[in-house]
Amino acid sequence: MERRRWWIAPSILALALILSIAWGYREYQTRKQLQTTLENHYQRIFFDVKKHVENVQTNISKAMAANSSERNILLLSEIMNEAYFAQDKLAQMPIPQSDIANTQKFLNQAADYSYYLIQTHLEGVPLTKEQRGQLASLRDNSAKFNEELAKLQSDLADKNFTIGSMSNRQTARIEEGNENVFQTTLVNIDKNMADVPRLIYDGPFADEMINRKAVGLTGEKVSREEAERKVREFFGGNRVKRITAFEEGENIENVRIPSYTFSVQLDNASEDRATYIAVSRQGGHIVWMRNPRAINNEKLSIDQAQEKARRFLEEKGFDNMEVNYHQKYNGGILFNFALTEENVTIYPDLVKVKVALDNGEIIGFDATPYYTSHHERDIPKPKLSLQEARAKLRDDFEVNSERLAIIPKGKKEVLCYEFKGTHMNNEFIIYVNAENGREEDVLQLVIDENGTLTF
Amino acid sequence: MKLPQKRKKFLILTLAFTLAFLSILMFYEPSDYLSEADYNKALAPRVLYWGSQGQDVKNVQWQLVKWKYLVGKVDGIYGPETYRAVRRFQAKNGLKVDGIVGPETAAALGITLSEAAPASAQGLNRQSDEYLLARCIHGEARGEPYVGKVAVAAVVLNRVRSPQFPNTIAGVIYQPLAFTAVADGQINLTPNKDAINAARDALNGWDPTYGALYYWNPATATSKWIWTRKVTLKIGKHWFGV
Numbered sequence: 001m002e003r004r005r006w007w008i009a010p011s012i013l014a015l016a017l018i019l020s021i022a023w024g025y026r027e028y029q030t031r032k033q034l035q036t037t038l039e040n041h042y043q044r045i046f047f048d049v050k051k052h053v054e055n056v057q058t059n060i061s062k063a064m065a066a067n068s069s070e071r072n073i074l075l076l077s078e079i080m081n082e083a084y085f086a087q088d089k090l091a092q093m094p095i096p097q098s099d100i101a102n103t104q105k106f107l108n109q110a111a112d113y114s115y116y117l118i119q120t121h122l123e124g125v126p127l128t129k130e131q132r133g134q135l136a137s138l139r140d141n142s143a144k145f146n147e148e149l150a151k152l153q154s155d156l157a158d159k160n161f162t163i164g165s166m167s168n169r170q171t172a173r174i175e176e177g178n179e180n181v182f183q184t185t186l187v188n189i190d191k192n193m194a195d196v197p198r199l200i201y202d203g204p205f206a207d208e209m210i211n212r213k214a215v216g217l218t219g220e221k222v223s224r225e226e227a228e229r230k231v232r233e234f235f236g237g238n239r240v241k242r243i244t245a246f247e248e249g250e251n252i253e254n255v256r257i258p259s260y261t262f263s264v265q266l267d268n269a270s271e272d273r274a275t276y277i278a279v280s281r282q283g284g285h286i287v288w289m290r291n292p293r294a295i296n297n298e299k300l301s302i303d304q305a306q307e308k309a310r311r312f313l314e315e316k317g318f319d320n321m322e323v324n325y326h327q328k329y330n331g332g333i334l335f336n337f338a339l340t341e342e343n344v345t346i347y348p349d350l351v352k353v354k355v356a357l358d359n360g361e362i363i364g365f366d367a368t369p370y371y372t373s374h375h376e377r378d379i380p381k382p383k384l385s386l387q388e389a390r391a392k393l394r395d396d397f398e399v400n401s402e403r404l405a406i407i408p409k410g411k412k413e414v415l416c417y418e419f420k421g422t423h424m425n426n427e428f429i430i431y432v433n434a435e436n437g438r439e440e441d442v443l444q445l446v447i448d449e450n451g452t453l454t455f
Numbered sequence: 456m457k458l459p460q461k462r463k464k465f466l467i468l469t470l471a472f473t474l475a476f477l478s479i480l481m482f483y484e485p486s487d488y489l490s491e492a493d494y495n496k497a498l499a500p501r502v503l504y505w506g507s508q509g510q511d512v513k514n515v516q517w518q519l520v521k522w523k524y525l526v527g528k529v530d531g532i533y534g535p536e537t538y539r540a541v542r543r544f545q546a547k548n549g550l551k552v553d554g555i556v557g558p559e560t561a562a563a564l565g566i567t568l569s570e571a572a573p574a575s576a577q578g579l580n581r582q583s584d585e586y587l588l589a590r591c592i593h594g595e596a597r598g599e600p601y602v603g604k605v606a607v608a609a610v611v612l613n614r615v616r617s618p619q620f621p622n623t624i625a626g627v628i629y630q631p632l633a634f635t636a637v638a639d640g641q642i643n644l645t646p647n648k649d650a651i652n653a654a655r656d657a658l659n660g661w662d663p664t665y666g667a668l669y670y671w672n673p674a675t676a677t678s679k680w681i682w683t684r685k686v687t688l689k690i691g692k693h694w695f696g697v
Binding site: 087112256261288364 | 508580
């Protein structure tokens with residue numbers, strides 16, 4: 001009996017071993033397949049980045065050689081495309097953001113700058129000497145970038161390096177030496193990019209736009225105690241039960257609107273729902289407030305809520321505000337108010353007010369745009385008459401309403417005729433420059449039961 | 456000598472079971488066990504919530520009216536009545552009471568949610584941005600106070616506007632190595648109502664971070680580099696900076 005049974009246990013084990021080896025091999029194969037797919041994707045992106053940067057470089061050279069503004073516009077739009085492509089693909093690589101931040105900025109600004117130059121070309125203004133200089137510097141820097149990438153490409157071809165291995169943060173940091181040639185090259189490129197001279201232009205990605213300071217804050221600096229007092233005053237009637245300041249870092253003064261931020265417990269709120277409020281350090285203005293309480297019974301109509309919002313703004317000293325859009329969500333309704341002066345709607349000076357639809361309480365307030373841009377304006381007289389501006393529109397654009405408005409254009413503001421209307425069953429707002437008749441902007445509106453969205 | 460019949464049977468059975476078990480392991484498709492864990496699904500399921508509109512909402516309302524959870528008209532807009540009715544339905548049926556119609560609630564209602572976004576003006580709406588942002592908030596800042604959730608969404612939106620980062624919401628959220636909740640798949644959890652509200656508030660312009668581009672949790676941050684950022688404000692457990 002003993003002699004016949006001995007083989008049973010080992011053979012089961014052997015069988016199990018064979019099966020688990022087979023299973024493991026299968027797993028290994030799958031993993032390898034996935035890895036290769038991912039690696040192929042990364043390689044494609046890497047080669048694409050190189051190609052796009054190359055195209056940026058050559059197209060800038062061409063644009064500098066070309067004389068006609070038609071050719072220049074075509075070349076610049078190509079530069080814009082290629083730079084955005086390069087940036088988009090670079091950001092998909094498994095590299096820490098900190099290692100490519102400046103490179104991304106360089107590419108985004110190159111694209112944005114091209115768009116800016118296209119606009120100046122279209123306005124018929126020839127390039128200035130400074131702009132040609134900036135183009136030359138863009139070309140040189142993309143050439144340097146391209147060179148480094150070419151070197152990296154040939155380096156990588158010699159070594160058995162996979163980009164995919166970078167995505168594991170730990171190994172990327174531990175494995176020093178050769179394998180890291182990829183990361184070190186990119187870090188070096190990024191360091192060079194940090195020293196690229198600043199592009200002076202007007203566009204959403206321009207440094208001047210990003211570092212813009214708020215111009216609408218008036219008054220002296222206030223202390224924290226003073227700010228707390230302003231908060232109690234804002235809610236009024238001893239409604240504030242408890243007030244706690246947020247912990248601040250050492251660079252709190254570096255933001256666009258340096259403020260004190262508080263979490264407030266109101267008398268009628270549940271203990272787990274705080275209200276948040278910010279008071280600007282300069283002048284002690286309430287910058288924003290938000291009470292995220294739950295709303296269950298929608299009782300107010302839109303008009304009733306709007307009246308509440310309007311009265312609230314008057315009470316807080318915002319005069320001549322006019323409601324433009326509303327958006328209903330989460331049981332509340334958010335109104336966008338813009339300043340009006342001399343019958344001109346000033347869109348940059350925007351204040352948002354959110355009203356609870358159960359009892360009409362003001363549950364949200366945001367004057368960040370207002371304080372960012374509000375200043376004394378000299379509103380020019382329009383050079384075009386309404387009829388002349390209207391003649392600039394398409395014949396089949398059906399105008400429903402028209403008025404004068406100031407809209408932001410980069411750092412500047414322009415006076416426009418605003419035409420609201422429909423074209424092929426879609427709603428649009430078209431802005432026609434009141435000075436020279438140019439179509440400054442076209443916005444598409446999507447209107448539903450909940451309000452209006454612009455695209 | 457012969458083995459007793461019983462033992463032989465037992466042995467053969469064991470062998471058969473081992474074989475069966477191992478062959479199951481062997482032919483188990485790797486893609487299948489991705490869907491085992493809730494958050495490893497490649498895409499979060501479609502859900503309906505307060506503010507949703509369209510045919511799916513109508514189907515839900517119709518079912519709720521039929522079963523007397525909802526008294527009102529079937530208008531295809533997920534408003535407060537529908538919200539309360541869904542909560543009542545969820546409480547009665549032992550589901551998680553959150554007022555959101557996800558896959559489980561939909562199944563209990565006996566309906567399937569269509570994949571497509573609800574119809575609006577030629578497909579133009581903000582829901583996909585809103586929902587992606589809400590998922591990011593839910594993955595990154597589930598345990599944070601409301602303002603901390605909006606702050607995380609605001610950082611995503613500030614990055615979209617910054618030249619140093621990708622220029623779309625999805626580009627920012629899915630940038631490799633940028634968010635841990637994306638790397639470990641927590642972004643695919645179904646967001647709760649707070650996360651959706653926070654996403655909407657952020658999209659409507661509220662930025663409690665005053666333009667921050669980074670945030671980190673000092674207790675879990677692994678990167679030393681993050682401390683070289685300019686620190687501005689602490690919201691909940693996160694430090695924010697530029």
